[in-house]
Amino acid sequence: MSQLAAVESPRWVRIGLIPLLQLVLALAVSSLVVLMIGEDPIRAFKIMIQGAISTEFGGLSNTLYYTTNFIFTGLAVAVASHAGLFNIGGEGQAYVGGLAVAIVCLALDSTLNVWLIAPLVVVGCAAFGAFWGVIPGYLQAKRGSHIVVTTIMFNFIAMAFMSYALVVWISPLGGNSTDSRYWAADAVLPKWHEMASSFGMNASFSLLNPVLLLALACCVLVWVLIWRTRLGYAIRTVGSNPHAATYAGINANRIIIITMAISGALAGMMAVNEVYAAQGRLILNFTSGFGFMGIAVALMGRNHPFGIVLASLLFGALYQGGTELQFEISSISPQMVLVIQGLVVFFTGALDRLVREPVESLFQRRAIVAANASTGVAK
């Protein structure tokens, strides 16, 4: 047994085969549900996959647009969990980030062009999100208030505050009753289909925009931060054992506060994609659950930026494919789509060990047998 624990199963099994098996299992159970309501599961999955990857009507680019949101919120959860913190407040942090977009754009969109305003928006979103993350971080570090409780509560505070801000301050400046006016076109990043048509290419409408590149850049930065810097080392140390970290001379409280600031900043940047570039206006409850889905994304991506990109792609495809499914088969309701998405989360996250343990131990045993055979040790 001790030998078993010492040998790791191959990398491709851990990050390739096992998630794939989990996905297949989830889809198998989903097809039973689809069968129950009297539809053909093969046809349903075909529509979902085509809907998510087709370039004909903007399927693929919308998938990538959703992916952008998931990368930000997934990274936010991942960074916090490296420090042993469970940040459930991505929803609120992203929502408050939206306020930064509104302030910058409402104040400056008639005077500055996109090159000047975009960096301001990015910094503003990160700062507002960080602020919303730092308060629960401070309360955890200095007062011992549990981060799960405080971040959840901060979601509600954010929602109440943002509803008030929208209805009382922002919408009277030219928007509808619960959203802002559109930002001036010159101040907003062009969407992918607009850029494509200016190069003479023909692309269907989608909400995809260059913020995807920012999201990917954030992935690289998070990777560097966590695995290649002293701060990242401190974060991981605090995450694995705060007492040992303190004994080793790391100020754990300081690390908790800094980590929550980074985590909040990443979640806040979801607003750059959604509020600034994609929708072009601040909308009541624009986060619609992306913050919470970040938890599932991080879980599935094993808190690694590369895994998060893959998981975000999967969830983006599920969202976009789900929209198509609802569109094409009228008997499939949004709740059905939610069931399918839920099953994927269930099998890849909550029931992770169901597949992981037997498959990993199978490969570990094989590795041990092989090792023993080559060294000539008798069983």
Add this chain to the structure above:
Amino acid sequence: MRTAFKLAAGIAMSAIAAVSQAQIKPSVIYDMGGKFDRSFNQASYTGAEAFKQETGINYTDFEITNEGQREQVMLRFAQRGFSPIVVAGFQQAPIVEKVARQFPKVHFVLIDSVVDLPNVRSVVFKEHEGSFLVGALAAMKSKTEAVGFIGGMDIPLIRKFGCGYEQGAKYIDKDTKVFANMTGATPSAWNDPTKGGELAKAQFDNGVDVIFAAAGGTGVGVYQAAVDADKYAIGVDSNQNYLHPGHMLTSMVKRVDLITKKAFEDEMNGTFTSGLQVVGLKEGDISWALDEHNKDLLSKEDIKRVNDIRDAIIAGDIKVHNWEDTQSCVY
């Protein structure tokens, strides 16, 4: 031979014409909350279903679940030649404005908000009139001279309901106390029966004996609390009198179903008109519900008095202040 061919061709042509006239492709886009919310969205669904039963013409619908879907779905409907596209909910207005511009031949019907384009029919309800009416009835039936209002999410539309209700109650007796609470600031406030029940209990403890809930699914909790406390409640949007006969004083009905059905029919008959329609008590698209479930609660005098007030509002003798005009309930 030639005439026979011509004749056949003629018949075929007219058959095609008949088919193309009858085979319109109507559609509905529901807002978040879903098509079975027992209230606003469900009313559009009911109207579309009624049209389908009468004419046999099928329709397509879609329930929005996140902001990213709105534009995509509306565009796809328009591209596939669906018309009219009935769009329920004020939050969809900016998207209607964008998409309707790109598809001038497609007809849009926007409910609860206004978009001024030649191919858009905007339908806005005078909820304040209906709320005034049920507020007056509440004050008439209240023995404690205190009535309550429970709103769903705190947004201008719901404040408009509350303000009309308050005016109605004070019209009957200006000393009537009006207690008003909003369930919350998030969309979950539309579907939080537990909190609705708690708010209702708190209001009953303060001496209220009639509560009007304009809160979507949250109302179910309010109505249950009224049953438990043996007090009265007033339903909203759809006729909800049947939920608790004997305790539902009435419902303020917003006939979104008629609006949806009419839009489909107009498209089928080629009589679609665009522009703004403001409908209220006069048009019959806002009304108070009187049926077998609540008729025992009301005396002949009560019914007459409410109908008199309704007629006075229609005639313009009673002016009901609209919260949205001044963003306040000062009247």
